Amino acid sequence: MKLRDILSMEVPRSALKAVVSANNLKSGGNSVEDYANTILIHNKTKPLGLLLAEQYKYAGRTAANWFIPIPSFGDDWGDTKKAKEFLKNKYGEDLFNDGVKKPLTSEPQVFRAEQLADSLVMAFTYRGRERRVLENYRVVKRAPQLVDYVLIHFDPLTIETRTKTDNIKKFLNAVLKVMDKDPDAIKWEKVSKLTDAEALELANKLKAGLVGVKAKMTEGIYATKEVTANPNIKNLREEEEYNNEFSGKPLKKQTLTFSYRQRFGLTENIHFVITEDGLNFLSPVTEDVISFVRKHIQDIKNGHNKKDEELPEATGI
Amino acid sequence: MNAFDIDDLLEQLVLEGRQHFSPHYMCQRLGISDIDGVADYLLSLANVKLIPYYEVECPEGDSDFIIPDPTKLEQEPRICRFCGTEYIPDPNRIWLAFDFTKSFIDHVKKKKERSCITIQSKKTPTHAVM
Numbered sequence: 001m002k003l004r005d006i007l008s009m010e011v012p013r014s015a016l017k018a019v020v021s022a023n024n025l026k027s028g029g030n031s032v033e034d035y036a037n038t039i040l041i042h043n044k045t046k047p048l049g050l051l052l053a054e055q056y057k058y059a060g061r062t063a064a065n066w067f068i069p070i071p072s073f074g075d076d077w078g079d080t081k082k083a084k085e086f087l088k089n090k091y092g093e094d095l096f097n098d099g100v101k102k103p104l105t106s107e108p109q110v111f112r113a114e115q116l117a118d119s120l121v122m123a124f125t126y127r128g129r130e131r132r133v134l135e136n137y138r139v140v141k142r143a144p145q146l147v148d149y150v151l152i153h154f155d156p157l158t159i160e161t162r163t164k165t166d167n168i169k170k171f172l173n174a175v176l177k178v179m180d181k182d183p184d185a186i187k188w189e190k191v192s193k194l195t196d197a198e199a200l201e202l203a204n205k206l207k208a209g210l211v212g213v214k215a216k217m218t219e220g221i222y223a224t225k226e227v228t229a230n231p232n233i234k235n236l237r238e239e240e241e242y243n244n245e246f247s248g249k250p251l252k253k254q255t256l257t258f259s260y261r262q263r264f265g266l267t268e269n270i271h272f273v274i275t276e277d278g279l280n281f282l283s284p285v286t287e288d289v290i291s292f293v294r295k296h297i298q299d300i301k302n303g304h305n306k307k308d309e310e311l312p313e314a315t316g317i
Numbered sequence: 318m319n320a321f322d323i324d325d326l327l328e329q330l331v332l333e334g335r336q337h338f339s340p341h342y343m344c345q346r347l348g349i350s351d352i353d354g355v356a357d358y359l360l361s362l363a364n365v366k367l368i369p370y371y372e373v374e375c376p377e378g379d380s381d382f383i384i385p386d387p388t389k390l391e392q393e394p395r396i397c398r399f400c401g402t403e404y405i406p407d408p409n410r411i412w413l414a415f416d417f418t419k420s421f422i423d424h425v426k427k428k429k430e431r432s433c434i435t436i437q438s439k440k441t442p443t444h445a446v447m
Contacts, residue, residue, distance in 0.1 A: 165376055214378050218342035219335055223380035248345050252378025277376055
């Protein structure tokens with residue numbers, strides 16, 4: 001996909017507008033295409049255009065789950081260089097260029113790969129569920145071609161799936177197939193599955209406010225209660241009314257918001273949901289944001305007492 | 318985890334009119350954290366003092382339906398009646414809750430009545446034998 005297309009299709013308007021405004025540029029209009037064009041035609045902002053594309057093209061509004069294989073397999077997957085070499089030997093150079101096009105099935109198949117900083121992203125394509133649609137006024141059955149992404153992080157080897165919960169098992173098996181590993185020999189530790197205590201610790205580390213919750217009712221006629229904070233309330237946990245009713249209740253869903261300053265100058269609120277299935281980013285996020293959250297979760301799971309200055313500071317709400 | 322404390326609390330909950338409670342609730346009331354231990358003990362009282370409910374949760378955490386036996390969960394796709402999510406029931410996503418059997422409720426209430434009568438009769442002065 002051309003850079004202009006990536007910017008106008010994958011990058012949020014707010015990010016494009018922020019780059020245009022911060023550099024005192026005048027766009028021809030206020031559509032995303034106008035902003036994208038403006039960024040690309042000026043030499044001083046073209047690098048920022050490349051940065052925006054890199055940050056958003058595989059991210060955006062996505063679920064994110066992290067899995068560590070047990071036992072881990074270091075040899076061909078110790079770092080990006082070894083991993084790229086393995087993939088090139090198996091699929092050819094095309095995997096990292098135009099892509100490898102195989103016949104589509106309902107099972108995910110890798111068709112493109114790219115190095116992103118010190119990680120590898122693999123694009124998997126598969127046929128979605130067949131639906132009846134109208135084509136030229138005739139009812140036909142069509143199964144859409146879908147794409148989702150998997151990132152491979154190293155040290156420790158961690159697989160990040162960016163697909164909905166139902167697909168995770170399929171995608172992990174597809175990744176193992178790419179890696180020539182036997183699915184029956186590998187178990188997965190789901191790093192993104194957080195207990196209520198871990199979720200609270202993550203919220204504190206991110207300086208994230210709790211703005212919505214679905215809690216299990218442990219007694220009485222209600223199975224769950226779901227509440228959202230009014231816009232004036234930045235953190236339900238700081239409210240007596242919330243604590244009186246929900247303190248100690250198992251939480252099925254937590255909606256959190258934290259402030260993050262992007263490398264390209266935009267400071268924005270990031271909204272995400274923690275459920276028993278993992279994390280789901282509700283607002284379009286960058287690779288930096290996903291990485292920021294991942295590192296904090298790994299920190300929590302490892303039980304390290306890293307000082308906050310070793311990780312980028314969350315700016316709070 | 319003290320079984321006597323649990324037994325005492327169960328009687329207290331009957332008198333409070335509590336219903337459909339989980340091991341989490343019991344732990345919170347008792348100030349302990351051994352949810353699994355409490356759950357096992359409550360299950361041991363099934364059909365005597367308690368009626369267990371195995372509620373299958375959808376991925377959004379809604380209690381979608383009840384099954385009589387958690388070992389016989391049909392893992393066929395279904396749609397959650399609350400949120401519309403299509404999912405395959407997961408044996409690891411079952412919420413356990415309990416109600417009291419009628420016989421236990423009656424027993425506890427009668428026991429309470431008897432203890433009230435006993436206290437009252439002790440307070441009432443007996444007639445002097447002439």
